[in-house]
Amino acid sequence: MAPSSITRIGVVVKPHQPDALETLCRITEWLSERGINLIGLAEIAHEQIKQKTGCTVEIVKDEKLATSVDLMLVLGGDGTMIATARMIGNSEVPVIGVNYGGLGYLAEFPIEELFPALEAILAGDYKVQRRVMLTVELWRGEELATRNRVLNDVVINKSALARIIEIEAYLDDQFVNSFRADGLIVATPTGSTAYNLSAGGPVIYPSMNAVVITPICPFTLSNRPIVVPNDSVIEVRLITKNEEVALTLDGQVGFPLQAGDRAVIRKSNTSFNLVQPANRNYFDVLRDKLKWGR
DSSP states (O other), X not given: OOOOOOOEEEEEEOTTOTHHHHHHHHHHHHHHTTTOEEEEEGGGTHHHHHHHHSOOOXXXXXXXXXXXXXXXXXXXXXXXXXXXXXXXXXXXXOEEEEESSSOOSSOOEEGGGHHHHHHHHHTTOOEEEEEOOEEEEEEETTEEEEEEEESSEEEEEEOTTOOOEEEEEEETTEEEEEEEESEEEEEOTGGGGTHHHHTTOOOOOTTOSEEEEEEESOSSTTOOOEEEETTSOEEEEEOOOSSOEEXXXXXXXXXXXXXXXXXXXXXXXXXXXXXXXXXXXXXXXXXXXXXXXX
């Protein structure tokens, strides 16, 4: 494979990660020796890095980072990867996730493999898996309240003290069902191993062209998860009045809902391009995270 043309690498760091400062300094020096610049966000605490390590990282604004670099490096766990997927917007820059703990579903490289992985990437020896993302529009009447992108899931659920809620679901304008449940999850294959799995939904292989709709603790036990094509337009409507209900995106961003609010969900035009280790496969991660065979 031909050497890559990477000259600028963006870095996103998990907040309050003490080991990240030392790692950032090592990365900066390692890349500098190869003529590559490291670019970061203001949240990295630029002055703190310089004061503690003597290393400097070029800083840009959030919205400019992904379009200013050839590769994104995420130091943190899956939560940081999910936040990065939303932050990079419509950019399809490849992303590598380095986990300070064990294997992650998305941050698959342990810290010990960081520099060998970068060496391989710079040599052009790497593979990228395109992960489906969803675009979510929240409509209140004829007004668009917000538009966002998600990597994992869109969830409508009640607060801890709310009663069971009613949600109508439509697929390409066809009525699917009126779910009476604690909530409803619309998950990508990437998000199938998150809240969807806890709610009894299936694990979907990451490259599948599918989305799963999963009711949370449905009143009618025959209401089971439904796997649908990812090019469908899914609409979910909150019917219940006078209850505390929220729309949650990737478990990180939330919006309070009112009766009659509609969430319209469709496949995003851009994907999340995940750099993967050459020495592992998806089932290695499942065995590790789900404790299969133990």
